[in-house]
Amino acid sequence: MTSEEHRDTRRMVFGGVAEAYDAGRSGYAEPMAAEVLAYADLGDRGAVEVGAGTGKATVPFAARGVPLVCVEPDARMAEVLRRNTAGHPNVRIEVGDFEQWQPGGRRHGLLFAASAWNWLDRERRWDLVHAALAPGGATALIFGPHGIHDAGLRAALADIGARHGVKSSPHRFLARDLSGGEPGSWDQRWPEAECRRDGRFTELRSVRFGRDLRYGTERYLRHLNSLSAYRVLPAESRARALDEIGRLLDAHGGGIDVHQVTDIFLARAR
Template identity: 30%
Template sequence: MPTISPQPTPASGQESHRHREVAESFGVDPQRYDRARPRYPDALVARIMATSPGRHILDIGCGTGIEARQFQQAGCTVLGVDPDERMAEFARSTGVEVEVGTFESWDPAGRTYDAVVAGQAWHWVDPVAGPAKAAQILRPNGRIAVFGHAFDAPAEVTDALVAAYEKVAPDSPFARATAHAKSALETYQEMFAAAADSMRRTDAFGEPEQWRFDWEQSYSRDQWLDHLPTTGALTRLAPDHLAIVLDSVGAAIDRIGGGFTMPYTTLAATASLTGR
């Protein structure tokens, strides 16, 4: 089934860090982003904490603070780093400390952390500089853990999205990517395998692991239409074009009963620092 990749980039995971205009488009509506984006499995948060030497966390690309708040609720101290002041301002309003900048340019000022994490954001980080910098700021046996959600909506819903998107933005790289698109799970498995390889190449970490968590979330028509504008393919559409896409997808959801249950797979690539 052709699909618009849930990965919010027109390029591969190894090149997406170059597309800053997409990476920094999510702050157009931080309230919607925080409301509509799914949280992470509690089991993922618990496993990261259980395999880290302490509870001081650096959250790269923290966005509105979704995973940061989950770590805080589990007893961690969290500092977020994000390039978008709009997202950072929202996260601060929820009690998350955030410094603005890309991870590559951010100054740790001598600070070190027990874990460096990135939720749905590591593909925006340079695949060479990112793991190397994480290794420099981790404490002995500290953990890097990068993770994200893979999901495919029902075929009827995705087909409506693809058709409407190709109509309003036929020249978009997202539209062109639909011709030979893989499933979201295949895309994300490749992306996190590449992330693991990047960790391995630093020679600073033990052998990377890949973790998997399967779960489900139900969506009404309105809930899914609230979520869609937060995805990379739609964040930069003009309002009239976005309305066409949402009308088409909404009609498709109506035809299948007004809602659906989404199977999610949360994948993680992770490794512990060695040699220090």
């Protein structure tokens, strides 16, 4: 299996747990949408969202009246997205891969992707973004990693994952790793360097918002169960890992305290 085929397989694992994904994921810091819209300066232009999922980033934009086209590859995720945006007639949902999506004559003032950028074809994604944007249109790439405050708990969680075959562990960060760094410093795949090499974008900017969150045991297990690193495990291995994590968190007061950052990369089409 090529790396592209592997990525295609992993990005389609979320639909099987669409309800758990919606219930377990925390979304993004409250100022995120306002920050992106202030940069985009849309006027009467609309926006397109890539990999909208169940709407964790969609709803804050929809609630502000932005005309949205949401492109989501998994029909099961899109069904939950429809429910979550039912009160927003400004939202249009199109099911399919962004790589095959056709903007037609539509050009948007904003393209955004929340925790979806790394699933896109790395050879084509900047071409696709540029083709979807009007001249001067903005792109916003949004990420939401978290770090754990308790170092001992973080190590124990990482150990459980490793023993059951979890790769790309969500437990690799301590809270201080994130709260003290710059936007994107947690991952060498931060898109700024790639965007600069592309050369068709200007006004590059990175923004960070941080917040502390408390997950109860059950919610944190739903969160982990919605992550691709856990979804790709054999069902028995995943069940054993989540059971061990549940017992560990119950023994630590019934939950976990994390620091989540919402990191945003912004750029404008020349």
